[in-house]
Amino acid sequence: MRNRWTPFRVTVLSLLTAGTLTGVAGPASAETTAVRMDYTCTTSAGPTVELTAWVVGGLPNDGMGPNSVANHDVALVDVDLDLRELRPALPVGGGVRLDGDSTAKLDARIVGPDGTRTTQAAFTIAPTWITDVQRTAVRAAGAFPVQRLTTAGYYDLRVDDLTLALRPERADGTPLGTVTASCSHDPAQNDLLGTIWSQSVFIERPVRPSAPRVVSTTPTSVTLTWDASPWWNPTAGYDVYLDGGHVTFVTEKQVTITGLTPDKQHRAKIVTKDVQGIQSAMSQGLIFTLPRA
Known part of the structure; x- marks a missing residue:
């Protein structure tokens, strides 16, 4: 007989206070395998x-620990x-x-x-x-x-x-x-490639952004936009990541990133942040290539 998992509910801030997740006030980076x-x-x-x-895989780190995800x-x-x-x-x-x-x-x-x-x-x-x-x-x-x-x-x-x-x-x-x-x-x-741990836990945090897409490109810049939904707390803005590194924080659901190298491939991700500093999980990655100069 299969074991039954009883889900429990936690918030991002309570996890940080309890020390269950290190640095959980920010989005967890995907575990590379x-x-x-x-x-x-x-x-x-x-x-x-x-x-x-x-x-090379980037496994989810959206649950309580590396390579984990909440089963909901x-x-x-x-x-x-x-x-x-x-x-x-x-x-x-x-x-x-x-x-x-x-x-x-x-x-x-x-x-x-x-x-x-x-x-x-x-x-x-x-x-x-x-x-x-x-x-x-x-x-x-x-x-x-x-x-x-x-x-x-x-x-x-x-x-x-x-x-x-x-x-x-x-x-x-x-x-x-x-x-x-x-x-x-x-x-x-x-x-x-790796093992993902699906956990019977509900983590309360902002909804992750969805449908990231390219609006326009030049050889050295890109303009991105995305969709986002509110949750309990008002949204303060969005952190933008490019190739795993933080690029900028914006208050609108659009960003223009400049100073890039022509003819190069990138992966962008977006994170929602609310007025209390609580952050969502990362959006799905958006892969794009800049044109040649």
């Missing part, structure tokens, strides 16, 4: 490619790819460029107390120049679809096969067609 996957890829260009991928809340899992040695699959010939037109998808399984479910993370490739004499790492940013881990307990996130759709181009923008790759790994290889 990583696993190395060695893939054998069949490509549309002909050659079979041996590819190494570091899969959603679990947001960021994931990045660090792909090594794509040259054999591409018509390099002196150098080609990959950017956000190139994509990847990563299959995964979530194994928990309510059984096994499948999911798939979608990625966009960061701008990368690949030459025939350079062992360049190709990086991609993405996320798994929102998960609801409603049965309290531990959930293992295990990664599986990888597919690529690469669209190389010359430096002048001339497209070189699409190269696809279907990649499988040794089933005996460790595939555990």
Whole structure:
């Protein structure tokens, strides 16, 4: 017979006073985990490619402790790819460029107390120049679809096969067609990206912002907006994070970030703060790439 979990209710401020969570007045950063996957890829260009991928996941830290989430809340899992040695699959010939037109998808399984479910993370490739004499790492940013881990307990996130759709181009923008790759790994290889602890607890705090989106970009700036809902206390404003670092605090549901580097990929997140300084969990990440100068 399955154990029954009795939910209990806490507030962010009471957690801070009790010392249950360190620094909980601010949003908890996602716990970073990583696993190395060695893939054998069949490509549309002909050659079979041996590819190494570091899969880096940002597990939720929204509950009472690392890698945790309240079972009434959603679990947001960021994931990045660090792909090594794509040259054999591409018509390099002196150098080609990959950017956000190139994509990847990563299959995964979530194994928990309510059984096994499948999911798939979608990625966009960061701008990368690949030459025939350079062992360049190709990086991609993405996320798994929102998960609801409603049965309290531990959930293992295990990664599986990888597919690529690469669209190389010359430096002048001339497209070189699409190269696809279907990649499988040794089933005996460790595939555990991390474990999420779903807790029977209700944490009272502001509602996290939703639907972050890009309004406009220039080679060195971006304007973002998002949706937000009030809770018990009035909202003071919103903390904006870029690539894991705090950028600014704004009072409106929009921000313009300047001084950025052209042709670079970023992930932005938003946090609501109320007049008592209580903060929400972080929004879902928004991935975008600035245009070339």
